[in-house]
Amino acid sequence: MSKKVKVGFATKLLSNHYYLNEVQVEGKATNKFNFKIGLNDQYAAQIIRTGNCITLLSNPITLTDDSFWNTNYFEDLTHYVFWTFNKSFLLKLMENIETLKLPVLKRCAELLLENFIPYAEPLDDHPDEELKWCHVKNENLKRDPKFSQMYLLDEQNRTAILHAVEKRITEFPMPLLKPLPVSEPAIPEDETQPGTKIKLFLEVLKPINGSTEETLQFIQQKIEEAGFEFNLFSPVPRLENGKNPYGLNGCMGAMIDHFYQVNYFKKEYTLEQIFKAYLQYSGNSIGKLKAFLSEFRQDKSYLKHFEKLKALKLKKQS
Numbered sequence: 129m130s131k132k133v134k135v136g137f138a139t140k141l142l143s144n145h146y147y148l149n150e151v152q153v154e155g156k157a158t159n160k161f162n163f164k165i166g167l168n169d170q171y172a173a174q175i176i177r178t179g180n181c182i183t184l185l186s187n188p189i190t191l192t193d194d195s196f197w198n199t200n201y202f203e204d205l206t207h208y209v210f211w212t213f214n215k216s217f218l219l220k221l222m223e224n225i226e227t228l229k230l231p232v233l234k235r236c237a238e239l240l241l242e243n244f245i246p247y248a249e250p251l252d253d254h255p256d257e258e259l260k261w262c263h264v265k266n267e268n269l270k271r272d273p274k275f276s277q278m279y280l281l282d283e284q285n286r287t288a289i290l291h292a293v294e295k296r297i298t299e300f301p302m303p304l305l306k307p308l309p310v311s312e313p314a315i316p317e318d319e320t321q322p323g324t325k326i327k328l329f330l331e332v333l334k335p336i337n338g339s340t341e342e343t344l345q346f347i348q349q350k351i352e353e354a355g356f357e358f359n360l361f362s363p364v365p366r367l368e369n370g371k372n373p374y375g376l377n378g379c380m381g382a383m384i385d386h387f388y389q390v391n392y393f394k395k396e397y398t399l400e401q402i403f404k405a406y407l408q409y410s411g412n413s414i415g416k417l418k419a420f421l422s423e424f425r426q427d428k429s430y431l432k433h434f435e436k437l438k439a440l441k442l443k444k445q446s
Contacts, residue, residue, distance in 0.1 A: 151181035151189045153213050169274035179214035184262040193220040199235045206243035211285040225296050237293045270362040273345045280341045329409035332397045354436035363411035378429025386437040391445035
C-alpha cells in the first residue's frame with residue numbers, strides 16, 4: 129500500500145492487541161506468554177510448533193477436519209488464515225477429500241486459486257477498518273525474515289491441498305466435469321509451455337543446510353543489508369498508469385541475477401523459469417518478460433543494485 133491507511137485509534141488498538149491471533153486446530157492451544165508480552169515472532173513459532181494456524185484478524189476462529197471443507201468457512205480460510213497446520217492434520221484433510229462431492233471440490237478449488245496468498249487480494253471500495261489494518265500488518269510481517277516460516281509453510285500446505293483437490297476432480301466421471309470459472313489463477317500455466325504450471329519459488333532454490341526456507345531467508349537478509357529500495361518479497365504498488373515504479377524492474381533483475389550467478393538456484397532451472405517462479409511468489413510482475421531478459425543487464429537500476437549485492441562478497445555455492 130503506497131498510500132497511508134486511515135484507520136481509527138480504537139481499531140488499531142484492537143488489531144494490534146491481536147497482532148497475530150491463533151487459530152486452534154482441533155482444540156489445541158498454545159501458552160499465551162509470548163502473546164501477552166508482544167513477542168510476535170516467538171508466538172508465531174510457538175503456534176506453528178503446536179500445529180495451529182494464524183490469522184491477523186481479532187475474531188476467534190477454530191478449525192477441524194470437517195469444518196475445513198465447509199465452503200462457507202473455506203472462503204474465510206483462503207482469505208484470512210495462514211495454513212500453518214502440521215503434516216498430521218494435512219493427512220486428515222487429504223483423507224477427507226475422498227468423501228467430498230464434486231460441487232464442493234470445484235468450489236474449494238475455485239476459492240483457493242482465487243485467493244492462493246492470504247491478504248493479497250485488492251481491497252474492495254468499502255473495506256472495514258480492521259481488514260485495512262490487517263493488510264498493513266501483513267506487509268510489515270513479510271518484510272521481517274523472522275516470519276518467513278509462516279509464509280512458506282502456508283504456501284506448501286495450500287499447494288498440497290490444491291493439487292489433491294484438482295486430482296480428485298479429474299477422477300470423477302468425465303460427463304460431470306465442467307471447467308472451473310477461474311479468471312486469474314494464483315499458479316497460472318506457463319504460456320511458453322502449455323499444460324505446465326509455473327514452478328514454485330521454493331522449488332527453484334538450492335537448499336542451505338538442507339532447507340530452501342533457510343535459502344529464502346538468507347536472500348531476504350542480504351537484499352536488506354544491501355539497502356534495496358523496494359521490498360521485493362511483497363507486491364509493490366503500481367503507478368496510476370498501471371506500470372511498475374521506476375527502478376523496480378532493474379532491482380528485481382539484480383536480485384535474481386546475482387543469486388543466480390553465485391549458485392543459489394538449482395542448475396536445472398533457467399533464468400526465465402526462476403524469474404517466473406519469483407514473480408509468482410512475490411505478487412509482482414514484469415510486462416514483457418522475454419524482452420526484459422534480453423536487455424536488463426544494461427538497466428541503470430540493475431547495475432546500481434547489482435553492485436550493492438556484489439559489495440557483500442557472497443561466497444559462491446558449490
